[in-house]
Structure formats: structure tokens, C-alpha cells
Amino acid sequence: xxxxxxxxxxxxxxxxxxxxxxxxxxxxxxxxxxxxxxxxxxxxxxxxxxxxxxxxxxxxxxxxxxxxxxxxxxxxxxxxxxxxxxxxxxxxxxxxxxxxxxxxxxxxxxxxxxxxxxxxxxxxxxxxxxxxxxxxxxxxxxxxxxxxxxxxxxxxxxxxxxxxxxxxxxxxxxxxxxxxxxxxxxxxxxxxxxxxxxxxxxxxxxxxxxxxxxxxxxxxxxxxxxxxxxxxxxxxxxxxxxxxxxxxxxxxxxxxxxxxxxxxxxxxxxxxxxxxxxxxxxxxxxxxxxxxxxxxxxxxxxxxxxxxxxxxxxxxxxxxxxxxxxxxxxxxxxxxxxxxxxxxxxxxxxxxxxxxxxxxxxxxxxxxxxxxxxxxxxxxxxxxxxxxxxxxxxxxxxxxxxxxxxxxxxxxxxxxxxxxxxxxxxxxxxx
Amino acid sequence: xxxxxxxxxxxxxxxxxxxxxxxxxxxxxxxxxxxxxxxxxxxxxxxxxxxxxxxxxxxxxxxxxxxxxxxxxxxxxxxxxxxxxxxxxxxxxxxxxxxxxxxxxxxxxxxxxxxxxxxxxxxxxxxxxxxxxxxxxxxxxxxxxxxxxxxxxxxxxxxxxxxxxxxxxxxxxxxxxxxxxxxxxxxxxxxxxxxxxxxxxxxxxxxxxxxxxxxxxxxxxxxxxxxxxxxxxxxxxxxxxxxxxxxxxxxxxxx
Numbered sequence: 080x081x082x083x084x085x086x087x088x089x090x091x092x093x094x095x096x097x098x099x100x101x102x103x104x105x106x107x108x109x110x111x112x113x114x115x116x117x118x119x120x121x122x123x124x125x126x127x128x129x130x131x132x133x134x135x136x137x138x139x140x141x142x143x144x145x146x147x148x149x150x151x152x153x154x155x156x157x158x159x160x161x162x163x164x165x166x167x168x169x170x171x172x173x174x175x176x177x178x179x180x181x182x183x184x185x186x187x188x189x190x191x192x193x194x195x196x197x198x199x200x201x202x203x204x205x206x207x208x209x210x211x212x213x214x215x216x217x218x219x220x221x222x223x224x225x226x227x228x229x230x231x232x233x234x235x236x237x238x239x240x241x242x243x244x245x246x247x248x249x250x251x252x253x254x255x256x257x258x259x260x261x262x263x264x265x266x267x268x269x270x271x272x273x274x275x276x277x278x279x280x281x282x283x284x285x286x287x288x289x290x291x292x293x294x295x296x297x298x299x300x301x302x303x304x305x306x307x308x309x310x311x312x313x314x315x316x317x318x319x320x321x322x323x324x325x326x327x328x329x330x331x332x333x334x335x336x337x338x339x340x341x342x343x344x345x346x347x348x349x350x351x352x353x354x355x356x357x358x359x360x361x362x363x364x365x366x367x368x369x370x371x372x373x374x375x376x377x378x379x380x381x382x383x384x385x386x387x388x389x390x391x392x393x394x395x396x397x398x399x400x401x402x403x404x405x406x407x408x409x410x411x412x413x414x415x416x417x418x419x420x421x422x423x424x425x426x427x428x429x430x431x432x433x434x435x436x437x438x439x440x441x442x443x444x445x446x447x448x449x450x451x452x453x454x455x456x457x458x459x460x461x462x463x464x465x466x467x468x469x470x471x472x473x474x475x476x477x478x479x480x481x482x483x484x485x486x487x488x489x490x491x492x493x494x495x496x497x498x499x500x501x502x503x504x505x506x507x508x509x510x
Numbered sequence: 511x512x513x514x515x516x517x518x519x520x521x522x523x524x525x526x527x528x529x530x531x532x533x534x535x536x537x538x539x540x541x542x543x544x545x546x547x548x549x550x551x552x553x554x555x556x557x558x559x560x561x562x563x564x565x566x567x568x569x570x571x572x573x574x575x576x577x578x579x580x581x582x583x584x585x586x587x588x589x590x591x592x593x594x595x596x597x598x599x600x601x602x603x604x605x606x607x608x609x610x611x612x613x614x615x616x617x618x619x620x621x622x623x624x625x626x627x628x629x630x631x632x633x634x635x636x637x638x639x640x641x642x643x644x645x646x647x648x649x650x651x652x653x654x655x656x657x658x659x660x661x662x663x664x665x666x667x668x669x670x671x672x673x674x675x676x677x678x679x680x681x682x683x684x685x686x687x688x689x690x691x692x693x694x695x696x697x698x699x700x701x702x703x704x705x706x707x708x709x710x711x712x713x714x715x716x717x718x719x720x721x722x723x724x725x726x727x728x729x730x731x732x733x734x735x736x737x738x739x740x741x742x743x744x745x746x747x748x749x750x751x752x753x754x755x756x757x758x759x760x761x762x763x764x765x
Contacts, residue, residue, distance in 0.1 A: 102572075104571040104572055104575065105571070106571065131571075131572070223572070266533065269537075270537065273537070273541065277544050277548075280548060281548065284548060284551060284552060284555070288555040288558075288559070291559065291563045291566055291567075294559065294577075295570070295573050298573055298576040298577070298580075299576065301576075301580055302576055302579050302580055302583070304552075305552065305579075305580050305583040305584050306583050308545060308548070308549050308552070308583075308584070309583045309584070311545060312545065312546075312549065344575045345571065345575075348568075351571075378685060379685075380664070380666060380667075380680075380681065380682050380685055381663040381664050382614055382660055382663045382664070382666065382667045382680070383614065383618060383680075385610075385611070385614065385660065385663055386610075386611050386614030386615050386618060387618075389611045390611065390615065393574065393577075393578035393581070393588050394560070394564060394567060394568060394574065394577075394578070394588045394589065395568065395574075396589070396604055396607050396608060396611065398607055399607075399610070399659060399660055399662045399663050400662060402663065403662055403663060420664065421682075421684055423665065423666075423682070423683065423684070424664055424665035424666070425664050425665055425666040425682035425683070425684050426663060426664030426666075427664075427682070427684065427685065458730075459728070459730055460693055460730055460746060463689070463690055463693065464690065464693060464694075467690070469683065469684055469685055469686045469687055469689055469690065470689045470690070470693065470725065470728060470730055471683040471684045471686065471689070471724070471728055472684040472685065474728060474730075475684060492747070493747045494729060494730065494732075494747050495729060
């Protein structure tokens with residue numbers, strides 16, 4: 080049988096990172112792992128990502144992948160330990176619940192269905208089998224997908240966005256007290272109601288921040304509360320614009336700035352990715368920079384990316400060295416962005432569509448547009464103005480084109496000007 | 511409420527309406543104040559937690575995501591490491607990295623009105639404001655150290671001196687759009703003076719001087735000090751009346 084038909088198809092980003100569901104988080108990654116089962120050709124040397132909902136298998140070379148939901152796992156068996164097994168590849172065995180059609184289905188105790196064994200062979204010696212096993216069992220015990228399934232039903236079927244599911248209880252909290260006491264009518268009633276609301280929120284806040292455990296258990300509510308406050312603060316001052324003082328303005332500004340920096344829900348960390356850290360980081364970064372690159376017009380200084388990327392990762396800071404290493408790995412994998420170093424030592428990230436060839440073709444069209452192309456030539460300033468790039472960059476591009484033999488220079492009284500290299504065209508014809 | 515006839519009725523209605531309005535405004539104000547209070551406790555608590563439980567927060571990815579989203583919605587910076595002994599002594603630890611991220615953040619936020627040039631002192635005070643929860647003053651030396659950590663990401667982000675001022679440049683020349691603005695102004699006459707640039711674009715003096723000097727260095731501008739008013743003119747030979755220049759050049763060659 081074919082694995083790809085057996086596993087549910089997994090959506091991948093353009094740089095072969097998995098797209099995760101709402102509330103799904105990456106727990107750890109192992110590299111060069113095989114999937115084996117009886118009657119299947121083994122899937123060789125892929126990357127397996129364990130999330131709190133699924134097991135994802137990714138083939139980075141062909142940019143394809145499949146997943147197995149943890150809900151269909153009945154049992155995990157630890158790698159066998161014996162003298163004979165000492166030198167063979169360690170395997171973790173999963174018992175999977177099968178439906179009548181032979182595909183994985185969620186496991187429930189009541190229905191007696193068939194099952195099969197899947198072996199995960201870990202060829203990479205650096206990822207320890209025992210920790211993989213213990214983490215896997217831990218996730219199976221937590222059953223994170225159950226919680227998610229409930230909130231699914233709460234809102235509606237399909238994929239609810241995180242806010243939707245989390246804001247629901249908060250709205251109910253608000254409606255609660257007002258429904259219980261209908262007698263409180265009139266102005267004083269409204270005021271009283273409001274007072275109660277405040278007291279409740281106050282209490283909630285106090286309870287939540289007693290210690291870390293309390294905050295963890297109340298996290299969802301607190302997120303909803305934060306969003307509610309934010310929404311109110313953003314809309315309110317428009318009604319009483321006159322009374323806004325400077326402090327308000329700055330704090331509002333701050334909050335607006337911050338909204339832009341929410342980002343990566345499952346940042347790749349050394350802990351989760353282990354040996355694959357830089358490689359996975361590189362792919363995640365490639366996915367991340369696409370949007371900011373577009374906003375900046377196709378080019379971003381590496382330092383800016385360092386800030387934006389770290390902001391999106393929240394507390395999971397990466398060092399400049401790691402960032403640089405992630406960027407240099409792009410050459411080896413197929414991603415739509417490249418790292419570029421100028422002679423001046425400046426490093427930037429640009430999208431591949433902004434490559435030298437692309438820009439040269441635009442310079443060429445500029446040159447051929449003027450009536451007397453051979454005579455006037457083109458300088459850095461004209462290119463800068465026509466293509467909307469900084470003059471220094473324009474010059475850099477012209478020099479690059481010269482180096483490739485597409486342009487030739489004339490260092491005259493008008494400064495450095497460039498002309499199309501006719502010899503290149505003629506040479507082609509002669510040959 | 512029954513309406514009473516006559517002037518007195520109208521008057522009392524107006525008074526009543528005024529009272530309601532005053533009450534409404536009062537309530538709205540109190541509500542805002544209360545919420546601001548709550549928000550500020552919320553923020554303080556988050557800041558505290560970010561500092562105290564940093565490692566525990568990192569351990570649990572689900573909670574980490576929630577914590578980040580709380581911080582983001584409330585406008586709390588989750589980066590709040592203390593400098594600590596080792597950072598002070600050897601410059602290791604997250605402290606200077608965090609500072610680096612925050613510095614670039616400030617530069618990005620202010621770039622639209624300073625073009626990527628910021629006074630080091632101003633940067634410091636903005637940074638201290640951002641990290642107010644820590645009540646730990648950030649010195650210029652800290653800023654310099656944090657910036658030096660960013661060096662590996664390529665040149666272009668640097669501290670340099672204009673006159674007596676120490677400035678931080680965050681935009682590399684290759685991506686600096688200021689030069690394009692100058693070229694636009696120069697379009698009219700073929701040259702600009704520093705005053706022209708400052709007046710037209712409303713830039714502080716350092717920004718204009720720096721941009722013009724860079725254009726000079728790139729070989730795109732030429733200096734003319736010989737004018738009678740004593741102001742230095744920056745000529746851009748290849749813009750303005752391009753065709754006439756070309757003709758001039760041709761006649762020169764013919765001679």
C-alpha cells in the first residue's frame with residue numbers, strides 16, 4: 080500500500096514547514112526517520128514533527144508530507160532493549176486504530192476495530208529514543224486534541240480562530256449577572272451592574288496573578304480580558320477626544336505598535352528541534368520574511384529582519400549568529416528568498432523575484448526607451464529614480480551588470496555612466 | 511415623563527437632559543479611569559511574570575503562546591532580562607541580545623520621521639522608557655555594547671559622530687530612500703544646498719548633511735564652494751537638463 084494514501088495529506092508552506100492547526104503546537108522534531116509497517120514500502124529519511132495533536136511526516140526534498148492524528152494511536156511501545164538490538168536502529172512502535180476501509184480513525188474503546196503496527200525508525204543517533212518515547216507518551220496522556228474538539232463544537236464546526244473560541248466565555252461572564260437580577264433597572268441599576276463587573280474583573284486579575292500555575296490555568300480568560308480591554312481603549316477616546324493627554328496618546332501608540340508584532344505561535348527552538356535546529360529555523364525564517372519583504376518592497380536589511388523575527392518569536396530570542404547561520408542555509412534549500420552581501424559589507428535579504436537578472440532587464444528597458452540609447456547612457460541617479468531604489472543600490476546594480484558584461488562604463492565629465500554592451504550581442508551573432 | 515406646557519416645562523426638560531448628560535459623561539470617565547487602572551495592574555503583573563518566570567514560561571509551548579498574546583495585546587514587552595553579573599562582566603547572556611532587539615525596534619518605529627538616524631542619547635532614553643518595569647538605567651555604554659553585538663549581521667548599523675553628537679544609523683546606504691528625496695529636490699535646478707534640503711523636507715540638520723556627504727562619497731554629487739553667497743552647493747551632474755548637458759559635452763569633444 081502507499082503511505083501517502085494511508086496518511087492524511089499535510090499542508091506545507093513554500094519552504095516545507097508544516098502548517099499547524101489553531102491551538103496546535105510543535106513539541107519536538109526528529110530528523111532522518113523512517114516510517115515502516117507491514118505491507119508498506121518504508122518511507123525513508125524524512126523529518127518527523129511531533130505536535131500536541133498530530134504526528135507529521137515531511138519529505139523536504141519533494142516538499143510533501145502526511146500526518147497521523149494522535150487520536151488514532153491506541154498504544155505506544157518503547158524500543159526493545161536487548162543485546163541483539165544494541166546495534167540495530169532503535170524503533171518506536173505505534174499501534175494505530177483502523178477503520179473498516181483501512182485508514183486511520185480516532186480510537187474509542189467501545190468500537191472494536193482492527194489495528195496495525197507502525198514503526199518509527201530513528202536513524203539519527205543524536206536524537207535520543209528514550210526522550211522521544213517519553214515525550215510521545217506524555218502527549219498521548221494530555222490529549223490536547225480533546226480540549227480543542229470541545230471548543231470546535233462551541234463555536235461551529237471547521238477551524239475556529241483562536242480569538243473566537245477564547246472570547247466566548249468572557250462574553251457569557253458579562254451577560255451573567257445582568258440576567259440574574261432583572262429588578263435592577265434605571266440609572267442606579269446600570270451603575271450597580273457596572274460596579275459589579277469591575278469588582279469581578281479585579282478579582283479575576285488578582286486570582287490569576289497569584290503565581291504562575293494560577294496564571295496558566297486562567298490563561299485563556301486573561302487573553303480574552305486583555306483583548307476586551309484593548310478593544311475598549313482603542314474605541315473609547317474618540318468619544319472624548321478633548322480629554323486625551325499625552326500619556327494616553329503614547330500608551331495607545333504603544334499598543335498599536337505592538338499589535339503588529341504578534342506572530343509565530345510555534346517558534347523553532349533548540350529544545351524542540353535539537354539537531355535540526357538551524358535547518359528548521361532557516362525554513363521558518365523563510366516563511367516569516369515573505370510578508371515583511373513585500374511591505375518593504377522586496378528588500379530588507381538583515382538587522383531589521385533580526386528585530387522583526389525575534390519580536391514575532393516573543394521570549395524565544397535567537398542570537399545574531401543563529402540568524403546568520405539560518406540565512407546562509409537558504410542556499411541549500413529551495414526557498415523564495417536569498418541573502419545578499421554588498422561590497423560595502425551590508426547584508427540584506429531579498430526575494431528571488433528581485434534578482435540581478437530581473438533588475439537588469441528593467442535597466443535594459445530604460446536604456447532602450449530613450450531615443451538615443453547609445454549616446455546618453457544611464458547613470459545611477461536615473462536608475463534610482465526610475466526603479467524607486469536608493470542611489471547607492473542602483474550603482475551597485477549597475478556595477479553588477481557591468482561585471483557580467485551586460486553594460487559598459489564611461490567615466491566622463493557627467494560622472495559614471497553606463498551603456499549597453501553591444502559586443503555581447505554582436506559576439507553572439509558571429510558565433 | 512409627562513411633558514409640562516409652557517416655558518417652565520421646556521426649561522426643566524433642558525435641565526433634566528443636561529443632568530443626564532453630565533451623569534453619562536461622569537460614568538464614562540469613571541469607566542475609562544477604572545479600566546486604565548486595571549490595565550496598568552495587568553501590565554505590571556505581566557511584566558513581573560515575564561521577568562521572574564522566564565524559564566518556566568519557555569518550557570510550556572501552549573502557555574508561552576498565550577502569554578505572548580497577552581503581552582502583545584496589553585503592550586508589554588516580554589523581553590525583560592536583568593543585566594546580571596555575567597552580562598556586566600563578560601557581555602554574555604540574553605541581556606544584550608534583548609537590548610539589541612529593542613534598539614532596532616525603536617529605530618524601526620522612528621524611521622519614518624528621522625530617516626534612520628537617531629541621537630544616541632535619545633535612543634537611550636526611549637529604551638529606558640520601554641524597559642520602565644525594570645527600573646534599571648540603560649547607559650550609553652550598554653547601547654553601544656548591544657549594537658556591537660549586531661555587527662555580525664553586516665555593516666550599516668553603526669554609531670558614528672556628527673559634530674559633537676553621537677548618532678546611530680540604522681539604514682544601510684543601499685536601502686536609504688533619503689537620497690531619492692534629495693534627488694527629487696535637485697531636479698528643479700540641478701543642485702541643492704543644505705538649507706534647501708532642510709527647509710523642503712523638514713529634516714534636522716544632521717540628516718541632510720549625512721545624506722549629502724554620502725552622495726558625495728558615492729560620486730553622485732559634486733561640491734561647488736565658489737558661489738558668491740558662500741553657501742556650498744551640491745551639484746548632480748546627470749540630472750536636470752540632461753539633453754543640454756549632453757550637447758555641451760558633445761561640443762566640448764568637437765572642439
